[in-house]
Amino acid sequence: MTHIVLGYPSFEANRQVIRQMVENGVDCIEMQIPFSEPMADGPVILKANQDSLARGTTVGECLEFGAEMAATYSIPFLFMTYYNIIFKYGEKSFFMAAKKGGIRGLIVPDLPPEMSPDFFNYAKEMEIAPILIYAPTSTDSRMAELNTFADGFIYCVARRGVTGAKSEFGDDFNHYLARCRAATRLPLAVGFGIRNSEDVKAIIGKADMAVIGSQTIQLVDEKGVEAVGPFIAGLR
Amino acid sequence: METTGFFGNWGGSYIPEILNQTFNQLKNEYTKAKSDPDFWQEYIDLMSTYSCRPTPLTYAENLTNHFGGAKIFIKREDLNHTGAHKANNVMGQGLLVKRMGKKRVIAETGAGQHGMATATMAAKFGFECTIYMGEVDVERQRPNVFWMEKMGATVIPVQDGSRILKDAINEAFRDWVSNIDTTHYVLGTACGPAPFPEMVSWFQSIIGIEAASQILIQHGKPPARVFACVGGGSNAMGIFQGFMNDSTVELVGVEAGGKGIRSGRHASRLCGNDASPGVAQGYKTMFLQNDDGQMLETHSVAAGLDYVGVSPILSDLWDKKRVRFESATDKEVMEALDLTMKMEGIIPALESTHGFVQAFKEASQLSPDDAIIINQSGRGDKDIFTIAHAFNDPSWKEFIIALGSEYKKQSRKCSLEREQDTR
Numbered sequence A: 001m002t003h004i005v006l007g008y009p010s011f012e013a014n015r016q017v018i019r020q021m022v023e024n025g026v027d028c029i030e031m032q033i034p035f036s037e038p039m040a041d042g043p044v045i046l047k048a049n050q051d052s053l054a055r056g057t058t059v060g061e062c063l064e065f066g067a068e069m070a071a072t073y074s075i076p077f078l079f080m081t082y083y084n085i086i087f088k089y090g091e092k093s094f095f096m097a098a099k100k101g102g103i104r105g106l107i108v109p110d111l112p113p114e115m116s117p118d119f120f121n122y123a124k125e126m127e128i129a130p131i132l133i134y135a136p137t138s139t140d141s142r143m144a145e146l147n148t149f150a151d152g153f154i155y156c157v158a159r160r161g162v163t164g165a166k167s168e169f170g171d172d173f174n175h176y177l178a179r180c181r182a183a184t185r186l187p188l189a190v191g192f193g194i195r196n197s198e199d200v201k202a203i204i205g206k207a208d209m210a211v212i213g214s215q216t217i218q219l220v221d222e223k224g225v226e227a228v229g230p231f232i233a234g235l236r
Numbered sequence B: 001m002e003t004t005g006f007f008g009n010w011g012g013s014y015i016p017e018i019l020n021q022t023f024n025q026l027k028n029e030y031t032k033a034k035s036d037p038d039f040w041q042e043y044i045d046l047m048s049t050y051s052c053r054p055t056p057l058t059y060a061e062n063l064t065n066h067f068g069g070a071k072i073f074i075k076r077e078d079l080n081h082t083g084a085h086k087a088n089n090v091m092g093q094g095l096l097v098k099r100m101g102k103k104r105v106i107a108e109t110g111a112g113q114h115g116m117a118t119a120t121m122a123a124k125f126g127f128e129c130t131i132y133m134g135e136v137d138v139e140r141q142r143p144n145v146f147w148m149e150k151m152g153a154t155v156i157p158v159q160d161g162s163r164i165l166k167d168a169i170n171e172a173f174r175d176w177v178s179n180i181d182t183t184h185y186v187l188g189t190a191c192g193p194a195p196f197p198e199m200v201s202w203f204q205s206i207i208g209i210e211a212a213s214q215i216l217i218q219h220g221k222p223p224a225r226v227f228a229c230v231g232g233g234s235n236a237m238g239i240f241q242g243f244m245n246d247s248t249v250e251l252v253g254v255e256a257g258g259k260g261i262r263s264g265r266h267a268s269r270l271c272g273n274d275a276s277p278g279v280a281q282g283y284k285t286m287f288l289q290n291d292d293g294q295m296l297e298t299h300s301v302a303a304g305l306d307y308v309g310v311s312p313i314l315s316d317l318w319d320k321k322r323v324r325f326e327s328a329t330d331k332e333v334m335e336a337l338d339l340t341m342k343m344e345g346i347i348p349a350l351e352s353t354h355g356f357v358q359a360f361k362e363a364s365q366l367s368p369d370d371a372i373i374i375n376q377s378g379r380g381d382k383d384i385f386t387i388a389h390a391f392n393d394p395s396w397k398e399f400i401i402a403l404g405s406e407y408k409k410q411s412r413k414c415s416l417e418r419e420q421d422t423r
């Protein structure tokens, strides 16, 4: 799975990046609707959020763009955003708009399930997967509790911290992934700090998906959209 | 399942999963401390030996005569160690940090008062300390930056977003999720995820407890009204709690009116119509945000009030109409500050002066039998550059220009010497 920030550097660039991702075999794309206070994001994605908003990106445009992508390609598309965007739009209206646009799941890092039963009811009713997050600090009982709310897959954060910085995939990590595996029957995606084919190799056999986030955003910043295709192809 | 931490519709704990365990630990320690009378006694002892508690309640006779209405009393939180009510919260959290066995503290700061207090606490208790401060605030509260660094804290200017208080809070959270095992985040106001709003208010309640008994001794009965400035809401919650159960006491929170409520350049959440319900920085409250839920730029001459959100407990008290909210403009603040300095020889912080503005507007409507209390949350020394600038003070300007050219000469000389050394 890959991650992009909508409207950064532009929707047109998002289109080209997504085309190259799909052509090179990405199986799922997480599209971040920018928020002014992205608390869980590191410098690269933070800056992308801010620049996108400074260019005038609106939630309405993001919903439209998501629908366009879902109609164009057959892989699943997800929205990732912070809870205020959905809360302010209206939870029900947001789910309806996402459903209409063919969006398959939502990732909301600052919404623990106990904070909004409605959100999870709408998710069930409209068949949009609420993707929940496991962290290395999650206890076994917390993982089990989260599993009762989750659907689609579980997003396993590889380490403490925010998006972007490098992760180590050593013994502690393997033990953590084994705990994740034991807590749920849903597929496991591993994200935060996955940058190259070696990182991807380190999780093959232990998890089902790798999430590439800051790395592609940085790549587009530095080398332009054309660099994305070869990068993705080289990960396998 | 954890559903506490709500005050009516507001509050909660909207945190990333990575923080879940840390918050459980914090909630446990807080709950234990709250039910342990020894903890509160330890806190009182610390505050009466390291800080200046109980702080006095000062009768402002000249201002009272000037306005010709209610007797004006000032609760002197400026006389705390480090010059503001912030110390109450920080020393309390410091005691909790010791109990949790953590070795590093971080904090956000706007006016720099909370950062100052945290840096002193860290120095006293032997913690490592990092302070996040918006770049704009670093500029306008330079004296506090200097002192924080001198006490051994690392001050990190935050360059993201609007580069003020809310951005410093985001950055502190980013640090915390990376260093949860060693670090406690000393949140500086009655905002953020549970248990912070309740916990910070608990430590600040010491203001209200003292004021309620002081006014009985000095005035013989409870005050008619109590005024406090509201940034995040901690000093207001602190003093209000002393009078919450007495419905004859009217509680008035004063927000930053900036350039005027109608100008759009202010930080008034509960007074005015510009805020709406939202969820950010881990809690639900009234936020200054646009229709998409993006936070707006705020404005105030007082860095400590220049914030998009407000305590969820105050949003609830606003819903219940227990607290009335007003606002004071930057201009009104400078006038009230001038008057207070000239008549009473007291220098309130720009934040605190917001409370004075509203009290001055209302004092003459009340009778001389009545008393009002203004919570002077802090002292104005930290604002010397901002205040001197606003008064356009000629002799201060000359002094700065002279000092500036002196430093310039010195640094030129230094770099010349360095050049010669390397040759």
Ligand SMILES: Cc1ncc(COP(=O)(O)O)c(C=O)c1O
Pocket: B084, B085, B086, B110, B111, B112, B113, B114, B188, B189, B190, B229, B230, B231, B232, B233, B234, B235, B236, B303, B304, B305, B349, B351, B352, B377, B378, B379
């Ligand atoms: C002196 C002073 N008063 C008031 C405030 C505002 O905070 P609160 O509303 O939490 O009391 C600050 C914040 O920095 C401050 O330094």
